[in-house]
Amino acid sequence: DAKTTQPPSMDCAEGRAANLPCNHSTISGNEYVYWYRQIHSQGPQYIIHGLKNNETNEMASLIITEDRKSSTLILPHATLRDTAVYYCIADYGQNFVFGPGTRLSVLP
């Protein structure tokens, strides 16, 4: 079973920030948090990962709570092309266990 839980779906207005939450209350100290997204019929696309500190790259920001029990992926200015299923994964170097993810719909 996946170690993470995410809401099944979310909507976001185009141009606004999309904040996708993930709970990982049983995460262990050496497990990283990874975010991927999957656009229909394509392979999952890596977005970002982090261990303790907040991370930012050209795609998104990852905010991890101090107790590491939850995190938030932030897409700062969502576009229609960001419509996808977003997966949050906790892993320490083994195979990924994917949950059902969050289906994000960016609305015009």
Place this chain on the structure above:
Amino acid sequence: DTGVSQDPRHKITKRGQNVTFRCDPISEHNRLYWYRQTLGQGPEFLTYFQNEAQLEKSRLLSDRFSAERPKGSFSTLEIQRTEQGDSAMYLCASSPLRYGQGSYNEQFFGPGTRLTVL
């Protein structure tokens, strides 16, 4: 293109036939993973290799499934005597597996091979 490639992208076969899929990982990546994804579900782990060694197999990988990674480069996944329940997207991913504080393991996925068993 330096990403993960998979071949073929689509395969339609009749029940009982054998099929083989190929995955070419990103050069220098020592880990290679196979996943299966059915409609509406997240990918499910099947097996992974570190270099040429197959280190873990899921119980989803029945004895009709076999995977190889000769010389630690490309990999093949073969399904013998296909069944309609094998219809799915088969995804390959590769990873450099860097060790740091913990082991971070970002996996880069290919486009997948969609298998339809009639």
